[in-house]
Amino acid sequence: MNNTPIGRMVNIVVMLEEFIRMMNNNPNDFEEGSRSQAMENILAAKGDNPAEEKSIFDESSKLTPLSNSFGPILSQRATDRMAAQEANLNPNSPWGRMVSKFSIEFLLRVHLRKCEFETVRKLITSGKVTDEVNLRLIRDSLLKMEKTSTWTRFSPPIWKK
Template sequence: MIRTNVDRVFRSIVAQNALHNLNSIPHSDVFYKEMESLYGLTKSELDIIISILRESHKILVMEISREDKNRKLEKVLGYVDADLVTLQKLKDVFHRALSDDYEKENGKKKTAHQIIRELIPRLQYINHTPLGRVLNKAIMLDEYIHMLEKDYKEYTEEWKDDNIQIQLDINSELLRDFTDKKKQEVPAEEDEPVQKPKAAYVRAVDTPQHREYLEQVSSGSVNKLLQIYGVDFFFRVNLRKCNFDFISQALDTGVIDRKKDLMDLKEMLKTIKGNIGSDAELEKHYDEIMSLDRKISRLISFSSK
């Protein structure tokens, strides 16, 4: 259960990082509430879990804005997957946002690096403003990329796996105490309210076309399925059924090689990645989803169609 909770928190961070927009970095004030709501984790448990992930180099923790007691503002931290590709994508997002926000406020177009040099001396004064937060993220993402490139051996998957086990061993007893305490505090079960049946809706997997598709899967090749049902339907049905490995195998055959189809699939998978933290079924397929996402990115970079 302890490892499960650590994995849940980590995957929630990875899923949010994968949004590739201004909400891609979870903020501690909101993230803690979400984790409590989704998984019943207390602040004390989350403090330990975040520490485990940070010390094992699974995540990086940045200070987005400092505590300001005079204005009754709490410190806000941000969480990022310690993965070079993720960091580079987030850097692009926040450098672009910094340039756009600066232009809106000052009427001048400058590069992110020019803005960083100009605003760093004023950072403590604009710390809690929208521009200040974007600036802080842009600066920290730059620093993290340099750190991972310099100390890359400490950010390999092998290093992380070895060290997360050490951190789990160190903290397991403390986390177990929190779990036991919560069990003792659980009130007697009450009768569950009768839920009204939900309105029926038709999904791709519920249609006659889908039943025909299933018959073809056992008897025909991927190429034949694509000719009959089309790439879009093939993607949607298999994503809905969590057949991520099957899609990966289909990509390996080379039948699906149009850049547009690959880009469409990447967009569909992006939505799925964003739901990992709140969908138990998707969590089981986390490794397959991330592997498929990396494969799609490679194929897009080599595709000329």
């Protein structure tokens, strides 16, 4: 049931309800002041003294607030990225039809798992894959594949020598 659209929706609803319940049970954990205080307590427990250097509470610092530092930048929300991708895709092309059904990340993983490196190269050079996150996925996957591959995998078997 989890692979069906209704199953995915149920999963999202359950996760959102759990998140809302967690926020209602511990509202202080999600306030900026209590999170900053918890961070200073962690630093003090590790041996760093935040009072000697700059305080986390220092309002004059140019750092972003904690609530913004862990999430996406507003201009880089998933919905914004989807809209930008849809603007560049032809819905009648095979790639456009596949992207409308599956995420680009999933399609790239399939191509990489099948070792279709030429297809991935064409997707990059044609401009169909331009998002930084997807390019990093390709890079990291290729590096991981390179580390895990051994020359014995590609050499002829020992018994045929």
